[in-house]
Amino acid sequence: MFIKEDARYWKLEMSFVLKREELPHFSKHIVSKGYSLFAPVKKEGRSAFKKIGEDHVDEISLDYIRTTMPPLKALLIPPKETLLRIKDGRIEEVLPNPADKIAIMGVHPCDVNAMSLLERVYTDRPEDPYFKARRNSLLIIALNCKSADEYCFCTSFGTGPSLDEGFDLLLTDLDEGFLVEVGSRKGAELVGDFYMPKALSTDLMEKDETIRRAKGMIRKHVNTAGIQRIMTGALYNPIWNELAGKCTGCGACNMVCPTCFCFNVVDEIELDSGSVLRSRTWDGCLLWEYAEVALGGNFRRDLSARIRQFVNHKMNYWLNQYGALGCVGCGRCIEQCPARIDITNVVARLRGELL
């Protein structure tokens, strides 16, 4: 009991309230500290993360549910990035500059948790120097969710709508402004010389209430109890063929998934006496070419096998590979599927919970 009270005391000591009208000033403060700041802005009725210049801090809008592009994946593993330049027999690695400080503001818990999963993949041996360099220079200002829509299902994986760790600063949208909680030394430094009043215990109560409300809005669910056994048992279920009739095979799910980490390495030959740029581009298991090997062999010739791979990787194989399920319930693959395939629906049907 004493310890719990103590923790609450410290939580209050490291919690502040940022008035709504102070958000642009705080954003400017971040930029003035030498960070490239990324934050959500409204674009054609949707929200998207954008680099925010000092003069555009007013455009930041933290009132959003989901961006199409997973923001942290896009920052840490850009959709297309140059890895090497080969010229006159010399190989030059094009690594990100470790001095480039990046701050991202307003990332929801599902996306922060997805990044923790990407971290497991990219810092597993062999470590990816490109990812690692960017991760080390990244400051995360997360944002607890105050609402959810019909695609959200983070509660199934404990990856939202609130966050307990993995952030430098954590915002919660309250009535009078944002509750700011500190999660790291870097975060503490950032609020250290920007005046904000300390939070009151009523602010923490309001935070709990906000999160409770957001939780109440989540309608979709994946029952993860014994999911590995169920998924493995369903590898030859006719559902995969049925889905292959609907799926367009476009790979949009792969692109918008915040934990899909595959890339294709491509060499492009430049005109100047044959120098070569080696780059990597996001890749996806829904593609024919993905499982193609020399002489045209292919391990997943049927679209059904590729859909099965996508769903099983998230809901089954990840657990053995990296010790966690590979889905955070962000809802992007459902929202962006032109064929309206719903992964929660697929799992529920395999569990016999739905017809």
Next chain:
Amino acid sequence: MVLVHLEESLLEVLKYAELKYFRMVSDDDLPNEPLDVAVVEGAVTNEEEAIMIKKIRRMSKFLVAAGACAVTGGLNAIKNISPEGEVESTVYSSPEHVRSGKAFGLNEYVNVDAYLYGCPIDRRELINTLMSLVMRVPPYIPGLTVCMECKMNGNECVFLTRGELCLGPVTVGGCSALCPSNGVACEGCRGVLKGTNPKGLELAWTNAEISPDLIRLKLRKYSDVYQVPAR
């Protein structure tokens, strides 16, 4: 013609290759000697062209089909579903001078070693293909969809947000999703990507209550998507 528009880059390519025949630029006849590489544009629509492409195939070590017409038959292939001569008589005042039957891509008649997709073809892909051949490595164009490149560009889906009939989900990428990135739905000029499912797209459109006639027109603009995929 993209080759001509390469301008200075073309001169760079010509450091490594000798141009033997280029009908769009010079009237010289097709030489009667072996070629390392033949880059052929256009669909095959009559017997003479079929004979010509077979001759070029025999002469060349490496054959590149360049552009939508050479890859799938292109826009010309719209007429393949109408009775012969019908389209010509609607378009031309004296159709009797037109010697053109069904339009097909080169691979209908000969083996093709590499493809340059799209209408027009992508400049970077052309350079990369030519330089790959100079360096004697097989040209490679990644087998991803326009839809994926569109997502990578951070666009919102024109189908899901505005209901536009976009062929991006089943179309060979490599154009950096040029059309949807400029707010216009993909017309599928680069042809259907192997492994994608046009039937799924048709179903998605049908479920969005698009009329079957409109769906058919869209799926047939750059050759019938239900034909053999472009790659």
